[in-house]
Amino acid sequence: MSPALLSIAGLSARLKRPPHTPLLRSVDLEVAPGEVHGLVGESGAGKSTIGKAILGILPGAIELAGGTIRFCGEDLLAMPAGRRREILGSQIALIPQDPMTSLNPSRRIGDQLTDGLRLKRGLNGKALEDKAVSLLRDVQINDPEAVLRRYPHELSGGMRQRILIAAAFSMDPKLIIADEPTTALDVTVQKEVLRLIRSMQASHGTGVLFVTHDLGVVAQICDRVTVLYGGMIVEQGATADVLAAPSHPYTAALMAASPRHDQTGSGMQPIPASLTAALQGELARHGLERVTHA
Amino acid sequence: MVERALPEIPRLGGSVAHRGMPSWLKGLRREPRVVVAGGYLLLLLLAAIFAPLVSPHDPLEQDLMLNTLPPAFSAGADPGYVLGTDSLGRDIASRLIHGARVALTVAIVAALAAGAFGTVLGLLAGYYGGWVDAVVSRLIDIWMAFPPVLLSILLVAMIGTGLTSVILAIVIIDWTRFCRVVRSETLQQTRMDYVDAAVVLGRSRWTILTREVLPNVLPVVLVLLSLEMGIAVIVEAVLSFVGLSVSSDMPTWGGMIAEGRQIIYHGWWVMVFPLSLLVLTVLAFNQLGDGLRRLTDPVMRR
Numbered sequence: 001m002s003p004a005l006l007s008i009a010g011l012s013a014r015l016k017r018p019p020h021t022p023l024l025r026s027v028d029l030e031v032a033p034g035e036v037h038g039l040v041g042e043s044g045a046g047k048s049t050i051g052k053a054i055l056g057i058l059p060g061a062i063e064l065a066g067g068t069i070r071f072c073g074e075d076l077l078a079m080p081a082g083r084r085r086e087i088l089g090s091q092i093a094l095i096p097q098d099p100m101t102s103l104n105p106s107r108r109i110g111d112q113l114t115d116g117l118r119l120k121r122g123l124n125g126k127a128l129e130d131k132a133v134s135l136l137r138d139v140q141i142n143d144p145e146a147v148l149r150r151y152p153h154e155l156s157g158g159m160r161q162r163i164l165i166a167a168a169f170s171m172d173p174k175l176i177i178a179d180e181p182t183t184a185l186d187v188t189v190q191k192e193v194l195r196l197i198r199s200m201q202a203s204h205g206t207g208v209l210f211v212t213h214d215l216g217v218v219a220q221i222c223d224r225v226t227v228l229y230g231g232m233i234v235e236q237g238a239t240a241d242v243l244a245a246p247s248h249p250y251t252a253a254l255m256a257a258s259p260r261h262d263q264t265g266s267g268m269q270p271i272p273a274s275l276t277a278a279l280q281g282e283l284a285r286h287g288l289e290r291v292t293h294a
Numbered sequence: 295m296v297e298r299a300l301p302e303i304p305r306l307g308g309s310v311a312h313r314g315m316p317s318w319l320k321g322l323r324r325e326p327r328v329v330v331a332g333g334y335l336l337l338l339l340l341a342a343i344f345a346p347l348v349s350p351h352d353p354l355e356q357d358l359m360l361n362t363l364p365p366a367f368s369a370g371a372d373p374g375y376v377l378g379t380d381s382l383g384r385d386i387a388s389r390l391i392h393g394a395r396v397a398l399t400v401a402i403v404a405a406l407a408a409g410a411f412g413t414v415l416g417l418l419a420g421y422y423g424g425w426v427d428a429v430v431s432r433l434i435d436i437w438m439a440f441p442p443v444l445l446s447i448l449l450v451a452m453i454g455t456g457l458t459s460v461i462l463a464i465v466i467i468d469w470t471r472f473c474r475v476v477r478s479e480t481l482q483q484t485r486m487d488y489v490d491a492a493v494v495l496g497r498s499r500w501t502i503l504t505r506e507v508l509p510n511v512l513p514v515v516l517v518l519l520s521l522e523m524g525i526a527v528i529v530e531a532v533l534s535f536v537g538l539s540v541s542s543d544m545p546t547w548g549g550m551i552a553e554g555r556q557i558i559y560h561g562w563w564v565m566v567f568p569l570s571l572l573v574l575t576v577l578a579f580n581q582l583g584d585g586l587r588r589l590t591d592p593v594m595r596r
Contacts, residue, residue: 057490060423085496094494102487106509112488116495 004070005207006031006054006175011067013049013231016060023049023062024231031175036201036208038222038239040215040254046231047211048097051177054209055094056084071175090120093168095178095197099160099185103152109163110148116171135166139196158189162196169200175207182217194221215258219243227251229279249275321589328585331578338575342394349388350374353545357383362561380550380564381557389545390571396539396546397575399457400530401523404464409519411465412472417511419473420480421503430473437470446529450538457540460533464526471525472518479514483507513590517583524579531572547572 006029013024024046031037039047052058054069054076069076071092076084093116096102103112114132117123123131129148136144139162152160161181168176178197182190198221201208210222218225218239225242227235227250235248246252253271322329341348351374361383366376377386419430449463483489484507492502533539534548542549547568554565 055490055494057493088493089495092494094491096487096491098487102491104486104488104506104510106512107506115492115497119495119497 003032003073004030005033005035005072006209007068007070008050008054009068009070011050011053011069012065013046013053013058013062014065016063020065022065022231024053026067027228027231027233029226029233029236031207031209033174033207034201034205035224036198036210036222038218038225039209039211039228040213040218040225041228042213042254044230045228047213047228048179049231050228051094051179051209051211054177055088055092086120089116089173090171091173092175092177093171093173095161095165095168095176095181097180097183099157099164102164103160105152107151108148109150109152109155112152113148113163113167113170116167120171131170135170136163138169138200139163139166141166157185158192161185161189161193165193165196165200169204169206172204173206175209176201178208178210180212181210182214183212190217197221215243215255227254234279250279325585325589327581328589331581331585334574334578335582338394338578339398341391342398345391345395349385349391350376351385351388353384353388353392354543355384359383362557362564364561365563365567377567378561378563380553381561386550386564386567389550390547390568393545393547393550393568394571396457396534396544397527397530397572400460400464401526401579404461404468404526404529405519405522407461408465408468408522409472409515412469412474413476413511413515415469416473416476417480417503417508420477421484421499421507423481427477430477434470434473437467440467442467443529443532446533447536447538450533455538455540460530460539463533464529468522468525471522472515475514475518476511479511480507483510513586517587517590520579520583520586524576524583527572527576527579 008027008029011024011027011029012022015021015023027046027050029037029039029050039050041047049058049062053064054071056076058064064077068078071087074083074087076087079087103109110129110132113135114123114128117128117131132148133144136147141147141159141162147155147159147163155163161184165181181197182193185193194217197208197210200206210218212218222239224237225235225239226233227242227248229250235242235246235251237247242251243255246255250271253275257271357379360372360375360379361381363375363379363383364371365378365386366373371378375385375387377390379385380389415430419427445467446463449466450459453459453462489502489506492506497506530539530546531548531551534546535552537549537552539546539548550568551565551572554561554563554568558565
């Protein structure tokens with residue numbers, strides 16, 4: 001396997017205030033160049049916390065309690081703020097969860113789309129506009145010249161998410177953190193956006209850490225998958241293997257809980273209480289408790 | 295396998311364009327009171343600026359032979375004095391126009407200064423949080439515990455009368471109105487994902503505050519400014535009513551109301567005209583502010 005693009009080792013996080021409730025417990029994770037790595041788990045499992053820790057946008061109430069996040073061999077947590085700011089945006093980009101709040105309502109699409117190119121690449125004038133137009137073409141938006149002049153509220157959620165995808169790929173980053181990019185969209189738009197991310201990722205050779213709660217999405221887009229529960233990794237491996245033969249009962253339960261359109265009448269299976277109890281026991285052995293309010 | 299599982303990507307866009315009328319003009323048609331109130335205030339402002347040119351008489355010129363002349367539409371009126379004269383024979387219309395100078399100077403300068411001060415503190419408190427927010431918030435709590443009109447009278451009595459003192463008193467009292475609202479608005483905007491997106495791009499906190507957050511807070515400040523101007527007009531009138539505003543050789547609406555109050559039984563117009571203009575002006579500022587809020591709300595914060 002090629003050397004890791006992103007390599008997280010022993011990452012722990014907790015609440016800043018006592019009782020310092022742990023949110024991540026010694027998480028190890030690797031993303032190879034050009035790989036789509038799924039990060040699944042239910043609400044509060046800590047999947048978004050990992051994404052935010054990489055990007056340095058953890059909420060003020062959460063602190064990291066140990067571990068390293070290496071990007072191309074450099075530790076993001078140990079490096080000076082200036083170097084970190086250089087890497088963020090140009091080599092690591094974010095596709096955010098909610099297209100409604102992720103674009104500044106008072107700035108034109110064109111300005112927001114090209115922030116990175118202006119700030120980091122020093123592009124301006126005609127070159128910048130041409131690049132912006134081609135970026136929007138890449139994400140299949142018609143009449144890009146007109147869209148560039150619009151404000152976010154004039155566009156639909158699906159279009160905004162495409163613009164955010166275009167912005168993330170604009171700097172040709174090595175790694176993209178996709179933080180539940182399809183959760184806020186309806187199902188038909190979801191599929192288009194997934195396909196778009198997959199095709200953009202493949203053509204740019206970008207590594208993607210794909211945070212989601214949806215195993216169906218994982219099956220469609222991810223090469224490898226990490227399953228989280230209560231801030232702890234319960235299973236990790238190639239998507240096909242994990243989904244075909246889950247080694248951990250939680251993964252199996254999560255799969256059973258996903259609605260399937262190919263088996264009518266089976267309904268949804270809640271995660272059995274016995275399993276939850278077993279998992280709680282496993283957490284307790286690590287000195288953890290499940291966070292229900294994150 | 296992955297490629298096959300997903301449908302074709304349809305193209306989006308092109309249909310979002312609305313051609314023709316610019317959107318701000320459409321908004322004005324939806325909120326006619328912005329046009330009416332704004333138009334009235336613009337007219338008043340022009341009259342105040344060009345007061346020496348548009349007033350029919352010298353506002354200080356006394357003629358005791360012509361005292362308490364009724365307005366032009368009543369019997370025994372002098373057509374040269376459209377709104378009549380006061381007990382010293384001064385032309386009321388001219389005094390109202392010159393009084394607008396004081397009223398609008400106070401309104402504009404005091405509102406802008408209070409707005410600037412309160413907005414800066416509110417932005418800092420909302421964005422940086424922590425002890426900055428704690429200090430600013432407690433300061434606001436203490437400030438709001440004082441009754442405003444009494445405090446303004448006390449302040450002007452202490453720092454002396456005059457235009458500057460009136461403006462200063464209003465700024466000292468009313469910055470909290472801006473600060474409170476801007477703080478909570480900034481707090482809300484700072485939690486938006488676009489702020490995180492800007493951090494990820496490597497923008498500095500200062501740039502994020504001034505370029506990303508501030509433009510989203512400004513519509514609220516604009517609305518507050520308009521409302522604050524109405525309040526400033528009232529405070530100035532109150533202070534000149536009790537004789538704590540500018541010196542008596544400058545006509546003020548509050549001063550005119552005070553003079554008219556003494557002769558209300560044989561010359562109602564001396565008090566009614568300045569009072570009506572005052573009410574109308576404050577109403578216009580409030581309507582303008584309300585209209586602006588409706589104009590900026592649904593579009594900007596959807």
